Amino acid sequence: MFEIVKRDGLARIGKFETRSGVLETPALLPVVNPKIFTVTPRELYDEFGFRALITNSYIIKNNENLREKALEVGLHEMLDFEGVIMTDSGTFQSHMYGEVEVTNEEMVQFQKDIGTDIGTVLDIFTEPYWTKEQTAESIEVTLERLQQACDMKGEMMINGVGQGSIYPDLREDCARRMATMDIDVHPIGGVVPLMEQYRYTELVDVIIASKKGLNPNRPVHLFGAGHPMLLALATLLGCDLFDSASYAKFARDDRMMFIDGTYRLADMKSLDCNCPACRGQTLESLKKMTKDQRTKILARHNLYQITQELALIKRYINEGRLWELVEIRCRGHPAMLDALRRLKSHTEFLERTEPLSRDGALFYTGSETRARPPFLRHAERIMERYVPSASKAAVFPDGSKPYSRAYEWEFHKARRAGYVPIVITPFGPVPAELDEIYPLAQSVFPEITDAETVASMDELTFNFLEKMGFEEVIEGCDVPEDGELTYDPDQIRARAIANYQFGIEAADALFRGKIDIVKSRKTGKIRNVISDGEHILSLRAPDGLYTLKPEGAKRILEKVPAPFMRVAVNDDSVPFVSNGRNAFCQFVLEMDENIRPMEEVIVVDKDDNFLATGRALLIKNEVMSLKKGIAVKVRSGNGDDA
């Protein structure tokens, strides 16, 4: 059972329930060689806090001593590890050394017999140099074996390894077919050669294609990915589990992993690492000790690098800033930068899970930042949802710096002269009415000087101005010094934000009759919107977006047909949600697929009756597939206001 606790893009902090305990994801499983423990499983658990490891059932099966012991006392006792144990099946051995002499049935049975928590099907490793036909044929075999494994698995969980080599359509199709099977974890297999050959752009395509097909209610494991440099990117793309044999392999080879690369002890000029393994050591002391002692220290060092990076990734997910960490990490190697830039071709898919707002500023780390989903989202929303409040536009060129305060007077002048002030920003055109909403106002940019970004900003603005059909467009500095304000800018602002956030149809439903704007005495900013005497909306200060009040929600339900903005829950949930309790995934019947994380939603019963308002934490395909976890953080139920 898998639950999403926190999300950022496709990344998720999750809880994965197994019979050996709950595993928090993202997690990395150290690979333990059953023949030699470079670091003992006990140390992995106690010293490093690893709650899961992976070992190889094929090696155990082929070694008489290990096999007998494992069958006799079980894997957990044999390894002295009380956490989750996953086993691999021999597939990687077949990739490395050719065919293996076991059947899928034997391997699944053996894994069950030794008490592994998560066993693996004996899938066929699709090599990147294979033809598409060969790849497609082998996937059929993998899927057959997987069905067999699912039928046999009993109490053991099963890894349903996705294959498809470098063919995104095969990857997606394979994933989609596995989604309907009784699988517990989805490793993405066959990617080690891509990582070894720095083919990270193809790795991005492979992961995205797999994610498109997979069921969101199961953790995704990127098989063989263990270098800290790669973890942030892979997590952003929705991988939950990783494994690393390198920590030990590199250590035996006198190599130390750092976030910016792997270094040979022989090439290092000094050891300046403060990790618990290295503390007190120098290059000289390491070189002097026995090979075994040194290997152990380097392996522990490598593990600390991994745990440190995973902790950092979790911190960035919690802060909603994982994109920023990824953009920085991907500059560690030009091939990683290629991978980062590749994300641009997947923005549409990534936009679906991108939260609508977050706490704190959005930082621009380079021209690559403009490929992030919020930029696409703004470009679309502004074209579809903006209604000009005047027939003329005054365009201000410099939107690369926080502009509200700088332009305050110019905006006022433009408004008096009957122009809509519009600023060209890295997001594209931003009419002044929208200059306090997330992420337009909460972003921090460097000065934008690169020609491509400038051209793109200009193009977005040009298209926007054309579509809006202004009868006159002038530059902001040319606004004439005359005129008197003929309208209330707060009224314009209140409506423009509603259009932008909810769409024009819903805003029409919300705004009717006399509109009163309640402003904060302290900040002078809009706080509440009252329509025909009813409090329909409150404006949040941090992100400048609305909180939907029950009266507002009811107006939308009345005028805009389902499923728009709805999350429908079953009858069991009705009393709870009405009383302001959260709506949980397992009770959701139906949901608008256009709802994005952190978006305002209306929770209804099966007959579309109002129950509550709240904010969605997940999107439709996640909510519909997950059997646990909060779908909607409910704010005010019907019961509160009734």
Add this chain to the structure above:
Amino acid sequence: MFEIVKRDGLARIGKFETRSGVLETPALLPVVNPKIFTVTPRELYDEFGFRALITNSYIIKNNENLREKALEVGLHEMLDFEGVIMTDSGTFQSHMYGEVEVTNEEMVQFQKDIGTDIGTVLDIFTEPYWTKEQTAESIEVTLERLQQACDMKGEMMINGVGQGSIYPDLREDCARRMATMDIDVHPIGGVVPLMEQYRYTELVDVIIASKKGLNPNRPVHLFGAGHPMLLALATLLGCDLFDSASYAKFARDDRMMFIDGTYRLADMKSLDCNCPACRGQTLESLKKMTKDQRTKILARHNLYQITQELALIKRYINEGRLWELVEIRCRGHPAMLDALRRLKSHTEFLERTEPLSRDGALFYTGSETRARPPFLRHAERIMERYVPSASKAAVFPDGSKPYSRAYEWEFHKARRAGYVPIVITPFGPVPAELDEIYPLAQSVFPEITDAETVASMDELTFNFLEKMGFEEVIEGCDVPEDGELTYDPDQIRARAIANYQFGIEAADALFRGKIDIVKSRKTGKIRNVISDGEHILSLRAPDGLYTLKPEGAKRILEKVPAPFMRVAVNDDSVPFVSNGRNAFCQFVLEMDENIRPMEEVIVVDKDDNFLATGRALLIKNEVMSLKKGIAVKVRSGNGDDA
């Protein structure tokens, strides 16, 4: 006495001799409040390895107990610190609280009396909001006081604080005037407000302007810079010393410094730090302890972050890759990215100290990378030093990936048809003869797709083709399938590299009569160039550039007038250098100012007689001002070959 041990750009690993020991730079001096030790000086020395600290003589002087004690036992005993002690003078207090009631003379005398190693003049803090006139006037006062301090200093070293606010010309002028005074360390003062206000682009301008005027034989201290985020950039720009009061100030305020920012304990979700201070702690355990206990742990954590970053910076300098670290660090905040981009306007100055080659690949981290000095250098050298080997050019468009192998056959075809193969790369045009030299061949790029870079690459190539005056230019793919090779590509390559590396005039001197090329049997690459039976050049495999042999050097001496490629040493050095010993700065009489670090040079005596060949480690203005350290790494002296 200051010595440069290793350099990368303007950054330097140096050794600074003081009466309390040799301080390795870059170094950060923790600020110790003489009234309260958050971390004791003893701990700073023993636990963290700090060999220098800074404390405030003004505070000591104004506190009767401290003053008496300091005068009685001296600063070192009072603080229990055997390393280098620097003291500040009260200038910062005047910036914070207005005028201070002491004179420069009193402060310098007091610092001498309490036994400080490096005292500071009571300079006038130039505020960024001051007019240029006000700033210029106050600099005159600072310089007068500085002269007074120099006259009084005795055995104490003196900090000659450079001022000039945000006016680069005043900064440079102030620095230049200080360069002739008997000063020991050059702090750049008055920059704290710039850092507090994220005005990093101005900080870049201030540092560069100061560096232009300063004497390279003294360490430069960026006063008040202590956040780890800033250290890599400031070091790249030639700052050697830093100080930090924040480690303690932030700790008292329950804030933890990390490389990517400062976080309040209250905002943190978990503590996942493995530094020796945090190890074993959790957020909860920190919150539970007494304020004093917690402050101490947080201060130690903050210090570990600083020492960790400094160690990393040193590693990158040693690897010649500091630019890469800087480009990554500057993405931590958009204002830092602005600062990084600002470096572009200083490329010409930065090029002067940029090493000609280094070990290992040059990594491209984003479009900002093209502002690095090697790009400018190539653009200039290719225009000035390239002589086409044929009258027609075949231009290959894709230079963003390592191309030599991919294009091998196409190049061959082009040559047979009488065309010079030229590849458009991020460096601009690269004729095939030069495709193995540093950094053209040792660079790793992502795919270049951004319009600005592509346009700039095209423009450089267009200008190049025009200047070369080819009678025909075609695209590489259009090369006709005919012709026979009418010349030896190795001969062309050997000469082209010499032109590029030494200039056409020197290459003319080197290449005369019959040229024999000795190639490696293993790799097929050029190893040695023999001209008229004399071994003049050897080609290095790693960077594809020549090592100059004595016979070659003598030909250049004969044909190209001094000071070209020369480093002239005094008579005392002659016997040593002739025997292959290195040439040291203090013995150098004259030097070609066009020599770059790692460039081949000819060491001569005062009458321009050949002594040795070698590689320069420093540039002229450094060599002429330093009193210690290697100027030229000598390879083969006259004595060896005679």
